[in-house]
Amino acid sequence: MSLGTAPRRSARRSGGAGPRRDHGVWFLVLPALIPILVLSVGPLLYGVSLAFTDAQSGRTEPTRWVGLLNFGDLLRDTLFWESFRIGLVWAVGVTVPQFFLALGLALLLNEKLRLRWLARALAIVPWAMPEVVVGIMWRLVYHPDAGVLNDTLRTFGLGDGRDWLSGLATALPAVIVVGVWAGLPQTTVPLLAGLQNVPRELHEAAAMDGAGAWRRFRTVTWPALRPVALAITALNFIWNFNSFALVFVLTDGGPGGRTRLPMLFAYEEAFRYGQFGYAAAMGLAMVTVIAVLLAVYLAGRLRTEEDA
Amino acid sequence: MTARRGRTAAGRRRRAAATRSGQYLALLGYLIFLLVPFLWLVSTAFKPPRELGSIDPGWIPHDPTLANFRAAFAEQPLLRSAANSLLAAAGAAVLSVVVATPMAYVLARFRTRAARAATGWVVVSQAFPLVLVIIPLFLLLKAVGLVDSLGGLTLVYLVWSLPFALWMLTGYVRAVPVELEEAAAVDGAGRVRTLVSVTAPLLVPGIVATGLFAFITAWNEFFFALVLLKSPEKQTMPVVLTHFLGAEGVADLGPLAAAALLATVPGLVLFAVIQRRITGGMLAGAVKH
Structure with missing residues (x-):
């Protein structure tokens, strides 16, 4: 993120004496820093x-350290690894189609089309909706009966449709579509x-040189867009x-655990069965694997950037 | 030569026209994908039970009715849950801009290690699964008697809305020229005076947009509310909405759709108000590397 950068000259010029300046800065930072420390940093360390x-949950005996016991159990927990998969x-x-669809939409909304303002406003409607409502919708x-999908299929004579969210084969693809949306x-x-x-001028210069739309995208647009694309996909x-709420409302992990995302699994472990320690171990396993995957992804992307 | 150029120009125009039509078609496709589910929700909310049960439900209800809305209010405590949501979301929004604005000012104007560490943390904490946060938060809030309380939930929402608030507000502060503040300093105004009487007034639109965004985020939030609020009379709207789904997933579709539609209205209205600013704020945040 680009938050830390600041014009150095302003820091030097304004404020005057050093100690007084630091005092003032602390006064400005503390109101946000304290809640972050108490309700974010603290809990996360505690959770780890x-x-x-x-x-x-609700046990009278004191909690004991058990070392890596939870992780040993976790390794043997095939249900959890299935959920992880x-x-x-x-x-x-969700992430891959989301990126390509969003890129297409962004390119369209960047064109000088008629009613662009309306399209821009309508295109962000899903953002304003509660996840629970998206799930219900x-x-x-x-x-299967009152749904618009099966109704449309019937209208076009494409069969009777099916119960998408209860079918073993269709449930996961169906919730993925909702995630993309x-x-x-x-x-x-x-x-x-x-x-x-x-920069517009770069585009115009490339067009003058006879570069087609695809070439212009490859040589002008994409290099400028790449950092944003990298950050947003990660x-x-x-x-x-x-993610939790969407699938919780859509299927609650069913049918037969086919859509039980790791967060749903960990939620049940913690708040249905009260296994706080074990659920925390799941969370830690999740964040570790994610960190490794992201590191590999970002390193790979950065390397191609150097080669290019 | 001129004739040839003329042909290619005409060809280019034809191709440009074809591209344009293709673009409009693609945009139409996007809007259908994005809007059809929402329009179906609206349509379902106004359909009488007979049409909902039919095998061939149409787009426009034949006998549009408000019965679903009446039934929704009768089945679940919608009004009270809306009031609860409003309280938690408004509290979180106000607190969030009050504590985030001074910090965003520091982030935009100084290189303070503490401030940068806090920002780094805010970014990193996004990566942690909520389950790792919610268990300790639950235990912590329980220890101080803030579990099953809207006050506790408001505090959680405050922290949860800080990343985006800081990000947006830092962009807005950067947009205020440093020279204005320096001029005030030359005139003998102190740091706090300058901040209050010169910078803050210019930030008001940004602060309002950020606060409204925090409000929407908290209004829509589900997971923390699900875990932290147990008494039915304290639950927020998204949690109460899930009660319409029934134990076995057999839902009364009409009232379900009506309630879901009502829960969406505040978010949609506020988003329409701040839409430009959100996009602009993100833009500002993204430009100033």
Whole structure:
């Protein structure tokens, strides 16, 4: 992120005496810093430490350190790893189409089309909706009888349709479509912002040189857009892998665990069965694997950037 | 030569026209994908039970009715849950801009290690699965008696909305020229005076947009509310909406759609208000590397 940069001269010139300046800065920072420390840093460290204990909900005996016991159990927990696999399929299945669809939409919204303002406003409607409502809405779309999807299929004579969210084969693809839909605006807006930073003159110069649309995109647009694209796909992957509410409402992990994302699994472990320590270990395993995957992804991307 | 150039120009125009039509077609495709589910929700909310049960549900209800809305209010405590949501979301939004604005000012104007560390943390914390945060938060809030309380939830929402608030506000502060503040300093105004009487007024539109965004985020939030609020009379709207789904997933579709539609209205209205600013703020944040 680009937050830390500041004009140095202003820091030097304004304020005057050193100690007084620092005092003032602390006064400005503390109101935000304290809640972050108490309700974000503290809990996270506490949560990590819980993964090495046998903490349970509502138990009277004191919680004990159990070392790596939770992780040993976790390694043998085939249900969790199945859920983990589903989580990865979901995260990739949502993030990749989301990026390409958003890129297409951003490119369109960046063109001088008629009613562009209206299209821009309508395109971000999903962003304003609660995830629970998005889930409910798509349940209505997928509904076997009253749903618009089966109704359309019947109208075009494409069979009677099916119960999309209860079918073993269709449930995961069906929720992935909803995931793509829900995150499209969040992905489109930064890409559109990035597109608007691409210098017009470069485009015009390339066009003068006879470069076609695809070449112009490859040589002018994409290099300028790449940092935004990299950041937004990485963030989307994290958010999608940790997603909860959408699938909780759509299928609650069913049918037969086919859509049980790791967060749903960990939620049940913690708040249905009260296994706080074990659930924390799951969370830690999730964040570790994500960190490794992202490091590989970002390193690979940066290397291609150097080669290019 | 001129004739040839004329032909190619005409050809280029034809190709440009074809490209344009293709673009409009693609845009139409996007809008259909994005809007059809929402329009179906609206349509379902106004359909009488008879049409909802039919095998061939149409787009436009034949006998549009408000019965679903009445039923929704009768089935679940929608009004009280809306009031709860409003309280938590408004509290979080106000607190969030109050504490984030001074910090965003520091982030934009100084290189303070503490401020940068806090920002770094805010970014890193995004990557952690909520389950790692919610268990300790639950235990912590329980220890101080803030579990099952809207106050506790408001505090959680405050911290949760800080990353985006800081990001947006830092962009808005950068947009205020440093020279204005320096001029005020030359005139003998102190740091706080300058901040309050010169910078803050220029930030008001940005602060309002950021606050409204924080409000929408908190209004829409589900996971923390699900875990932290147990008493039915304290639950927020998204949690109450899931009660319409029924234990076995057999839902009364009409009231479900009506309630879901109502829960969407504040977000949509506010988003329409701040839409330009959100895009602009992101842009500002992205430009100033």
